[in-house]
Amino acid sequence: MSPEPFASRLADHVARRRSQVVLGLDPDPARLPGGAAGARDFCLRVIEQAAPHCVAAKPQLACFERFGADGWQAFEDVAQAAHDAGLLVIADAKRGDVDATARHYAAAFLRPPIDALTVNPMLGTDAVQPFLDAARDTGCGLFVLVRTSNPGAAELEDLPLADGRLWHEAVADRVRGWGEGLPTGDGLSSVGAVVGATVPGRLVRLRALMSRQPFLLPGVGAQGGDPAALGPAFGGHAAGALVSASRSVIYADDPAAAAQQLREVVWSAWETAAAA
Amino acid sequence: MSPEPFASRLADHVARRRSQVVLGLDPDPARLPGGAAGARDFCLRVIEQAAPHCVAAKPQLACFERFGADGWQAFEDVAQAAHDAGLLVIADAKRGDVDATARHYAAAFLRPPIDALTVNPMLGTDAVQPFLDAARDTGCGLFVLVRTSNPGAAELEDLPLADGRLWHEAVADRVRGWGEGLPTGDGLSSVGAVVGATVPGRLVRLRALMSRQPFLLPGVGAQGGDPAALGPAFGGHAAGALVSASRSVIYADDPAAAAQQLREVVWSAWETAAAA
Numbered sequence: 001m002s003p004e005p006f007a008s009r010l011a012d013h014v015a016r017r018r019s020q021v022v023l024g025l026d027p028d029p030a031r032l033p034g035g036a037a038g039a040r041d042f043c044l045r046v047i048e049q050a051a052p053h054c055v056a057a058k059p060q061l062a063c064f065e066r067f068g069a070d071g072w073q074a075f076e077d078v079a080q081a082a083h084d085a086g087l088l089v090i091a092d093a094k095r096g097d098v099d100a101t102a103r104h105y106a107a108a109f110l111r112p113p114i115d116a117l118t119v120n121p122m123l124g125t126d127a128v129q130p131f132l133d134a135a136r137d138t139g140c141g142l143f144v145l146v147r148t149s150n151p152g153a154a155e156l157e158d159l160p161l162a163d164g165r166l167w168h169e170a171v172a173d174r175v176r177g178w179g180e181g182l183p184t185g186d187g188l189s190s191v192g193a194v195v196g197a198t199v200p201g202r203l204v205r206l207r208a209l210m211s212r213q214p215f216l217l218p219g220v221g222a223q224g225g226d227p228a229a230l231g232p233a234f235g236g237h238a239a240g241a242l243v244s245a246s247r248s249v250i251y252a253d254d255p256a257a258a259a260q261q262l263r264e265v266v267w268s269a270w271e272t273a274a275a276a
Numbered sequence: 277m278s279p280e281p282f283a284s285r286l287a288d289h290v291a292r293r294r295s296q297v298v299l300g301l302d303p304d305p306a307r308l309p310g311g312a313a314g315a316r317d318f319c320l321r322v323i324e325q326a327a328p329h330c331v332a333a334k335p336q337l338a339c340f341e342r343f344g345a346d347g348w349q350a351f352e353d354v355a356q357a358a359h360d361a362g363l364l365v366i367a368d369a370k371r372g373d374v375d376a377t378a379r380h381y382a383a384a385f386l387r388p389p390i391d392a393l394t395v396n397p398m399l400g401t402d403a404v405q406p407f408l409d410a411a412r413d414t415g416c417g418l419f420v421l422v423r424t425s426n427p428g429a430a431e432l433e434d435l436p437l438a439d440g441r442l443w444h445e446a447v448a449d450r451v452r453g454w455g456e457g458l459p460t461g462d463g464l465s466s467v468g469a470v471v472g473a474t475v476p477g478r479l480v481r482l483r484a485l486m487s488r489q490p491f492l493l494p495g496v497g498a499q500g501g502d503p504a505a506l507g508p509a510f511g512g513h514a515a516g517a518l519v520s521a522s523r524s525v526i527y528a529d530d531p532a533a534a535a536q537q538l539r540e541v542v543w544s545a546w547e548t549a550a551a552a
Contacts, residue, residue: 026377062373062380069348076344094373096396097338098426098494101302104338120372122398122421126428145398150374152402159446162436167443170435218374 003139006116008185010055010141010214013088014239019055019263020270022090022216023047024246025078026060029067031251036070039063043078046250047085053259056115057082058216058244061093083113090216094145096120099130106134116141118194118216121171128178132191136182141190141214144175146206149196149219172209179213188237189213195233204232211235218244220262227265231273238270279415282392284461286331286417286490289364290515295331295539296546298366298492299323300522301354302336305343307527312346315339319354322526323361329535332391333358334492334520337369359389366492370421372396375406382410392417394470394492397447404454408467412458417466417490420451422482425472425495448485455489464515465489471509480508487511494520496538503541507549514546 014020025046027039034041047057059082064075079089091114095105109117110131119131121144131142147157147168157168172193179189192214195206206215215233220226220243233241243266245259252258290296301322303315310317323333335354340347355365367390371381385393386407395407397420407418423433423444433444448469455465468490471482482491491509496502496519509517519542521535528534 028376028380060373060377060380062371062377062384065348066380066384068352068384069345072341072345072348094396095338095370097336097370098424100304101336101338104304104336104342107305108338108342108344120370120396120398122396122432123424123426124428124431124433127424127426148374148399148403150399150403152400155400156398156443156447156450157400159443160438161443162438162440164438167432167435167437171432174432 002183005139005183005185006135006141006190007183007188007214009088009115011186011188011237011239013055017055018267019053020239020242020266021054021259021263022056022058022242022244023050023054023087023249023259024058024060024218024244025250026246027063036064036067036074039067039071040074040077044081046255047078047081049256050249050259051082051085051087053256053263054087056088056090056242058090058092060246061091079113088115089113090116090118090143092118094118094120096123096127098123099126102127102130106130110134110138110140114140116143118143118145120145121174125174125178132178132181135190141192143192143194143216144178146172146175146193147196147202148194153196169205169209172206175213176210184212187212188239192216194218200229200232203230207232207235214239215241216244217241220245227262228269230266230269231276234270234273241270278459281415281459281461282411282417282466283459283464283490285364285391287462287464287513287515289331293331294543295329296515296518296542297330297535297539298332298334298518298520299326299330299363299525299535300334300336300494300520301526302522303339312340312343312350315343315347316350316353320357322531323354323357325532326525326535327358327361327363329532329539330363332364332366332518334366334368336522337367355389364391365389366392366394366419368394370394370396372399372403374399375402378403378406382406386410386414386416390416392419394419394421396421397450401450401454408454408457411466417468419468419470419492420454422448422451422469423472423478424470429472445481445485448482451489452486460488463488464513468492470494476505476508479506483508483511490515491517492520493517496521503538504545506542506545507552510546510549517546
C-alpha cells in the first residue's frame, strides 16, 4: 500500500488545526545551560506550550549537531515529542550532495517521526532525485531552498541570467518539475519551496512559477517579515503558505501567546486572500 | 597565540607525505554489515591500510548520520583515528544556512580533530561569514562548493549569467574574496574550493579565478576523472590540487595499493606541471 503523501497530511493538518505556523526549534546554547539535555528539555517545554497553535515543528539540525552524538539523540527526542503533540515534523537540515551521498541523507531523514526535510538544490536534478525517490516511497515531503531570507541572499541567488530570469527563478522552475513526479494531495505538491518572506513582489513571482508548491516562509518575526503581507503566497490553498517562526516564539516570555498571535495574523491573512 | 592556519598545515603535510590523495570515507551500509559499528570498523581498517599514501581523510557525514547518534559517535572515532594516523581531517558535510544557524554548524565542525569542512555557498557571504570567522579563530580551513562533479551539475551551476560568466564562476569570485580575510600559508589560502575534476578546460578557468585556493577534486576514480590531466589545477603549488577518491580506494581488493597507485599518478602530474 502506498503511504499517504505528505501533501495530503499537510493539507489535513492545516485544516484541522486551523494554523499555518511552523514552530522553529533552534535552541541556542548561548542562551541555554545544560548542553544537549538542556536544549532537549527547552524544546520539549516549548512544544508543550506552543503546539496547540502550530501545524508543524521545524527542529534546526545545526543546533543539535553541535552537541555531537548526544545532540543527535536530543534531536530524535524532540522530533518524537513534536510528532506526539500532533505536529508534522520538518527536519531543517538543508542537505544536498551528489546522488550516492544524497541517498544516505534521504535514509537519515525521510522516515518516521520526520515528515519532511529541507534540501539544497544547487547540485541539480540528479542530486535531488534520491530525495524525491525516498519521499515517494515513504510519504515524506521536501522543502527545497529557492530564495532564502538572509540579508545577503541576493548575492548569488538573485544573479541575473542571460535569459532574463534571476538564478533562483531557474531553481523555482526545477522545483516545480521535481514536484510533478510525486503524488499530490488536495491540489498541493509534496515538494515545497523555502522562500524568504521579506519581499511581497517576490512571493507573487514565485507563486506564478510554482503554483502547487507549499511555501515554507522563514523571515517572519525576528527576521523582520510582515505576516499580513503574505496574501499572494497562499496560491488559493490554506496550506500553500507555512510561516516559520523561531526566536520570536521560543524565546518569548509566553511562547503559547506568541504562537497564538502569529497563528491569528496568518490565518486572517489566509481568510482575506481566500475571500479576494 | 594565533593557531597555525590550515593552509600552512596543508602545505606542510603535502610536502612531508609527498601525497595529494584525500581518502574519501563513504562507508555504504548496503555493502557493510554491522550498522554504525560496522561502518566505523571498516573505516578504521581502511585508514590503517591506506593512510601512509594519503595526506587527508574525508569522512562523508551522510554515511554516519543515517545511523543517528551511534553514527555520530562513529564519525568522531573515525575522525580521531584519521588524525592519529597523521592525516588532516576534512569533514564532508556541505553545510550552509543563514548566519545564526551557520554559527552552530561552525561550532559543530571547526574544532579538533577536524581540520576543515566542506561548505555550500548558495546563501552568500553573510551565511558563509560565521564559517570564515570560526576558521580564523581555530586555524581550520574550508572547502567551498564551486563546481561539483555530478553528471547534472551543469543544470544550475553552469547557468549563463547576463554578464557573460557562468553562475559557478560568480561563486568562484566570491570564494577568492572570502579567502582574502583569512591567513595564508606558503602562498595558499585557507579557503579552498571543491571543483569537479572531470573537465580540464574548467580547471584552467577556475584556477585563473582562484589563484591561491587549494582545489579539492572529487570525480577521480569511480566518478571517471583522469588524474594525469590535473596539471592545470595545481596553480604552481604541490598542495594546490588535492585528489579525493573514495569507492575506487576503500572498496579495492587492496586499498593500500590503490591509494599508492593514485598517489604516484597525481604526484607525477604535479612534477610534470612544476617542471613545465
